[in-house]
Amino acid sequence: MAHAPILIIVVPLLAAFLTHLTKYANLRRGAEIVAAAGIIAPLIFLFSLGKTVLEGNVVKYDLGGWPAPIGINLAVDGLSFFFALFVLGVGLLIVVYSLGIYQYARRYYSLLLLALSGILGIILTRDIFNMYVFFEILAVASYVLITYKRKARAIAASFKYLIITESAWVLFLLAIAILYGLTGTLNMDGIASQINNIYKSNPQVIYLVFSLMMVAFGIKCGMFPLHTWIPEAHSQAPTPVSSLLSGLILKVGIYAMLRIFFLFFGASLFLRGAGQLILYLGLVTLIVGAGLALVQDELKKLLAYSSISQIGYILVAVGLGTQLGLKGGLFHIFNHALIKSGLFFCAGIIISQTGFWKVSNMKGVWRQMPGVTFSFCVLSLAVIGIPPFNGFVSKMFILDATLMADNYLAVFFLFTGILLTAAYYFRVIQTFFSPEEFQHRPDFTPQPVGPFEHLSTYIFALLCLLVGIFPGIIVNLIQPAIKVLLP
């Protein structure tokens, strides 16, 4: 398996084009089979590297045999292994959901695989320009995925997302240009080795690069003043795409932040208050997201604002930058990917069965679909952070880390955030279990929902419970990742 790192990226990319060719094969549901194979194969390649990586080694791969400063190189270390693992896992469950009664076209699977290939590329690459290219691949695939059902509002949402995200990437490219001008290399390790000397002679330019990247990744992960694209894009996209956006694409912004900030600015800026900046922006993000979710009546928009709020928790943990803080942050990234993907699936099923978008119309839904309502309850308890579900463990790590750092203001806001989260999720659950009889929309025929959709929500709910009871498995995966960030 000497070529495993590149195969992890290339197999989904090839499968993306193969899905179109299944038109000519005499195969029932060929595109779905190719899509599932295109995700399972990289998982196998990833597992083949698992033992080496979890022992703390780094698997390096030079593209085309060109060594580091000339060619692009890929590396699988603890951090990228952890991210790649949950990206592929959630990606597989998104395909399981898409298998259902509503048949998605070949084009949909093709774009989904393209997006996953972009995410895996971002995670594995060690060349900063290559990272930009993969970000663009991911972005283009996601713009088109949002407009998949060709609704007018979805197209407008996609356009808003396009303009905001593309400005972010132009700023990122500007940062790359400045870094290249200063160091003469695009290799991340090469830049990182020179950045301390540059900081000593000219700190302003490092502040500039940091701010440009902060804005770019902040837009991608939905940090407070830059979160405006999230609610529209998340709520207008088709259900599996909402899960992809919230579960994986937001996390990619956090990944880039972790990778680049800790590698480049770990020694120079993080010790001088850059971490504090991320921490306080995270606190604002979590309170604003929770507050907006509290007043939101549209179910999918409520979930989107809830995503923003949970990203706030992760940013607080990243900003702390301590061993325990990063443990909580990485754990919460994993948990949020599971929980929010599951919640969007539940919301999608409920909306396609009832035809209502607003929570206030969903009174007494549990009599119509007890299974999905039950999953929704489990997942929302998990996101609030109630034991024995997984959200409890990660939020406890984050709270513990802020207490250790003696930041009592942050502790206060984290607790307030948990209470607000409980407030808006309990409101939804209360409406679902309302004693009133469910009122059907007269002009609406429910779209049939098959076993695959239900199955995927149950899997997510079960995973949340299992991870909550046995958090040790995930913590063992996180330890090598923390070793990469804090050597």
Add this chain to the structure above:
Amino acid sequence: MMGFNGITVGIVVVLVGIYGILTRRNIIKMIMSLYVMNSGVILLFVSIGYIAGGQAAILEDSNKLMVDPLPQAVMLTSLVIGLGITALALALAIKIYDEYRTLNTKKLLEE
């Protein structure tokens, strides 16, 4: 003239693009501003590798004064990406006009 080179012009063009994207409310003008921003960065990046009087980096005589080939190669990729994004954005603009009969983002938000 002091400092009048590709890097300064590039930064000015980027700033013009940012100004455009923040103030224009017409979808087509926003797409144009986006592309202007992108072009500014491309000009800046290529200028970083530029040496006055340098030649193309073909290694036959190592004494020649050569420009840095990497920014040019990298920016070729970026140009193609910019083209693709602009094409997609214009396609979305056509769809938006078909659906809403307006290209003004303020009117779009009212719906």
